[in-house]
Amino acid sequence: MLLFVFVAIAGGLVTGAAMAPFGWVMALLSAPLGGSLCAAAAALVVMQFRGPTYQSEEDLEAQTDAMVADLRGIAAEAKRLETSQSEIRQDGRRIA
Numbered sequence: 138m139l140l141f142v143f144v145a146i147a148g149g150l151v152t153g154a155a156m157a158p159f160g161w162v163m164a165l166l167s168a169p170l171g172g173s174l175c176a177a178a179a180a181l182v183v184m185q186f187r188g189p190t191y192q193s194e195e196d197l198e199a200q201t202d203a204m205v206a207d208l209r210g211i212a213a214e215a216k217r218l219e220t221s222q223s224e225i226r227q228d229g230r231r232i233a
Contacts, residue, residue: 148175
């Protein structure tokens with residue numbers, strides 16, 4: 138995100154400098170538009186480099202199944218620890 142901020146600032150400055158021969162009001166009014174357009178162009182370039190973000194239903198199902206399996210493993214570990222803690226007597230000795 139910080140990249141887009143810097144691109145927008147640089148694009149605004151370049152647009153303002155390019156429009157300066159037409160007057161300072163024109164340069165002042167066109168700088169935000171140029172900065173916004175440069176930031177949008179940078180966003181499109183970054184989107185192209187990251188590749189397609191579309192995932193098929195099978196991919197989403199596989200991710201969901203993996204997350205559910207991880208959560209079940211965590212729950213089993215917590216239950217195991219809970220039962221081992223309940224085997225400790227009040228005086229700190231473990232029940233055999």
